[in-house]
Amino acid sequence: MSDAAIEVEGLGRTFKARGGDIVALRDVNLRVEPGEIVGLLGSNGAGKTTLTKILATLLLPSSGTARVFGHDVTKDAREVRRMSGVVLGGERGLYGKLTGRENLRFFGMLAGVGRRRLTERLDAALDRVGLTEVADRAVDTYSKGMRQRLHLAIGMINEPPVLLLDEPTVGLDPVEAERLRHDVAALRARGTSVLLTSHLLLDIERLADRVVILAEGAVVADVAVDEFAKLAGYTAVVTVRGTGRSPVLDTGRSSQIMVDDLSEAEGLWTLRLRVRDWSVDSFGHLGAVLGGVEILGVDVAPLRLEDVYGHVAAQLATGSGTDAVEVHP
Numbered sequence: 001m002s003d004a005a006i007e008v009e010g011l012g013r014t015f016k017a018r019g020g021d022i023v024a025l026r027d028v029n030l031r032v033e034p035g036e037i038v039g040l041l042g043s044n045g046a047g048k049t050t051l052t053k054i055l056a057t058l059l060l061p062s063s064g065t066a067r068v069f070g071h072d073v074t075k076d077a078r079e080v081r082r083m084s085g086v087v088l089g090g091e092r093g094l095y096g097k098l099t100g101r102e103n104l105r106f107f108g109m110l111a112g113v114g115r116r117r118l119t120e121r122l123d124a125a126l127d128r129v130g131l132t133e134v135a136d137r138a139v140d141t142y143s144k145g146m147r148q149r150l151h152l153a154i155g156m157i158n159e160p161p162v163l164l165l166d167e168p169t170v171g172l173d174p175v176e177a178e179r180l181r182h183d184v185a186a187l188r189a190r191g192t193s194v195l196l197t198s199h200l201l202l203d204i205e206r207l208a209d210r211v212v213i214l215a216e217g218a219v220v221a222d223v224a225v226d227e228f229a230k231l232a233g234y235t236a237v238v239t240v241r242g243t244g245r246s247p248v249l250d251t252g253r254s255s256q257i258m259v260d261d262l263s264e265a266e267g268l269w270t271l272r273l274r275v276r277d278w279s280v281d282s283f284g285h286l287g288a289v290l291g292g293v294e295i296l297g298v299d300v301a302p303l304r305l306e307d308v309y310g311h312v313a314a315q316l317a318t319g320s321g322t323d324a325v326e327v328h329p
């Protein structure tokens with residue numbers, strides 16, 4: 001048995017299409033350790049769903065290998081399915097006329113969970129995702145959030161050590177989305193490994209230990225979340241508003257402060273700057289710039305993962321090269 005929960009090596013997938021072949025994945029290498037949550041990011045068409053489907057044995061690779069706890073997705077699909085659960089976002093795949101409990105029982109049987117064990121697990125699985133009260137209602141009457149939580153319960157019914165989540169919070173309201181994140185965090189606490197695809201950076205921020213970015217089918221970044229945050233080159237945006245004499249800027253003084261903008265109108269000024277890192281140097285420089293001026297308000301906006309991803313995506317789009325963001329630990 002391999003140590004890695006997921007191990008992908010030189011993975012490629014090409015689709016035949018009328019206008020020519022579409023290369024969805026090229027030479028992808030990826031490792032997810034036991035108990036690790038890896039966030040998979042990338043723009044539309046980058047290959048995220050293709051990768052998830054190959055790992056879920058729903059698609060075959062064209063080249064390379066993918067293994068789940070040492071079991072090859074091509075040669076040993078049954079074992080891979082036993083070891084993993086998959087949650088593909090959206091409304092698909094539930095039987096609306098059946099109750100939540102019936103759906104869960106049906107998909108549990110498909111996942112190979114024995115009848116007796118299934119009966120034992122149903123209540124706990126429904127309870128874990130907060131569906132106990134509605135378990136005996138037809139799924140047609142469920143809200144999107146309830147359906148998504150049922151998908152999660154189905155993905156987990158065989159208590160797999162590996163979970164593949166593709167856009168699990170898509171279409172959920174903020175309360176439901178937060179609830180689902182809570183459910184996923186609880187899985188991590190139980191040692192489940194998760195490959196999490198999401199366009200919502202909040203999901204990644206809350207849950208992921210590492211971030212992998214796909215662009216045009218290739219991995220262009222594979223870094224710890226903390227390291228990923230550093231790719232933007234700053235940690236917070238500070239906006240200071242004041243009146244009277246405007247601050248005197250001496251940007252050469254600190255390598256920790258980058259001034260973006262100083263505007264003045266009708267006796268009011270607004271200074272926007274980015275702080276590379278909170279340090280004695282950056283506080284000292286801020287003190288020097290803002291000493292002796294009349295401040296009306298200060299707003300500190302900490303860097304969000306969304307800002308970092310925007311920064312990285314812009315670099316990829318301008319072709320300042322995937323090299324610029326290629327980071328492998």
Ligand code: ATP
Pocket residue numbers: 015016017022023024042043044045046047048049050051
């Ligand atoms: P999104 O964020 O939009 O879901 P994605 O990163 O999941 O995108 P994929 O769905 O994996 O991207 O698609 C990768 C590429 O493969 C795209 O160019 C897509 O058009 C192509 N593709 C995916 N499935 C098929 C298919 N069955 N036949 C032909 N091309 C396909």
